[in-house]
Amino acid sequence: MRISMLLTGVILSGVAAGCATPQGASNPSGAGPFVGPDVPPLAGQTAICAGPREKTFTLEAREVTVDLGMGVKFNAWTYNGRLPGPTLEACEGDHIKITLTNHAGTSHGLDSHALRTDTMHFGPVAPDGSLTIEKTVDTPGAFMYHCASGPVTDLHIKSGLNGAMIVYPRRQPLRPARELVVVESGVYGDRDATGLIPGTNPVRVQKNDPALMMFNGRLEHSAFTVRPGDLVRAYVVNVGPGVSAIHVMGTILDTVRDGATELRNVQTYGVPPGSGAMVEFTIPEAGMYGLVDHDRLSYLPYGMVLSFDATGGHPHGTM
Numbered sequence: 646m647r648i649s650m651l652l653t654g655v656i657l658s659g660v661a662a663g664c665a666t667p668q669g670a671s672n673p674s675g676a677g678p679f680v681g682p683d684v685p686p687l688a689g690q691t692a693i694c695a696g697p698r699e700k701t702f703t704l705e706a707r708e709v710t711v712d713l714g715m716g717v718k719f720n721a722w723t724y725n726g727r728l729p730g731p732t733l734e735a736c737e738g739d740h741i742k743i744t745l746t747n748h749a750g751t752s753h754g755l756d757s758h759a760l761r762t763d764t765m766h767f768g769p770v771a772p773d774g775s776l777t778i779e780k781t782v783d784t785p786g787a788f789m790y791h792c793a794s795g796p797v798t799d800l801h802i803k804s805g806l807n808g809a810m811i812v813y814p815r816r817q818p819l820r821p822a823r824e825l826v827v828v829e830s831g832v833y834g835d836r837d838a839t840g841l842i843p844g845t846n847p848v849r850v851q852k853n854d855p856a857l858m859m860f861n862g863r864l865e866h867s868a869f870t871v872r873p874g875d876l877v878r879a880y881v882v883n884v885g886p887g888v889s890a891i892h893v894m895g896t897i898l899d900t901v902r903d904g905a906t907e908l909r910n911v912q913t914y915g916v917p918p919g920s921g922a923m924v925e926f927t928i929p930e931a932g933m934y935g936l937v938d939h940d941r942l943s944y945l946p947y948g949m950v951l952s953f954d955a956t957g958g959h960p961h962g963t964m
């Protein structure tokens with residue numbers, strides 16, 4: 646009972662924050678990616694598959710102090726200055742070209758799980774250098790990408806060099822849905838008196854012992870505005886550590902697509918570290934819903950919930 650009250654309180658407090666800056670509020674079609682300051686931009690299947698069959702991506706490894714929210718900052722190693730790195734979107738059969746330029750102080754590389762290719766293409770590349778990976782992507786899915794830097798790769802991934810790469814199916818139109826990317830990852834360092842995490846602690850990395858866990862590199866999330874009957878599709882990528890137990894409080898996942906497997910009516914879906922899945926759920930009725938990692942509910946007070954507000958703007962408890 647107390648836990649239930651806690652969850653409700655956390656979701657509602659998320660909504661209270663969201664009331665000020667709702668995300669994706671004005672989309673009368675009930676379809677298309679959510680747009681907002683704390684959700685990674687997404688173009689979606691229709692736009693990407695209608696685009697050129699050659700896709701070019703530019704990534705830059707940079708050391709940046711990022712704002713995680715809740716007064717916490719982190720000296721991260723990033724792709725393009727953000728946590729997670731930019732979402733790379735392609736369509737099945739596209740020829741992709743990824744150029745990584747290293748603006749950081751140590752060697753970095755790039756491994757995308759969407760590729761079937763010689764790992765020697767992944768780098769690493771020394772500071773001020775660049776590398777280019779070219780390949781045709783042949784398998785739809787939500788894939789992880791991350792740094793590849795030899796024996797120290799794990800430290801680099803856990804310092805922030807990770808992101809999602811989505812390969813949309815070309816011949817199977819996905820149902821119209823509100824869409825978002827969800828990248829789950831940890832931070833492996835402790836805050837100083839100013840709230841700054843000065844860097845990654847290798848001891849925590851070695852133990853798989855994060856100080857914080859996050860969705861999309863943020864401890865704070867505005868609520869997503871939805872309506873009853875809306876279909877929501879999340880492209881989930883789990884950086885780790887541990888299996889991500891993806892659950893939406895208040896409903897059941899209609900569909901989960903993981904590789905070629907398609908599951909129906911799943912209460913919680915486990916996404917291992919280094920993997921991804923597409924999960925879909927329908928907003929059943931007016932109210933509040935929350936996407937969580939059910940094995941990380943201890944991080945709810947640190948903002949690890951993505952709230953979906955289908956209250957229609959009515960004050961809480963007065964619907």
Ligand SMILES: [Cu+2]
Pocket residue numbers: 752753754792793794801802806
């Ligand atoms: Cu690296």
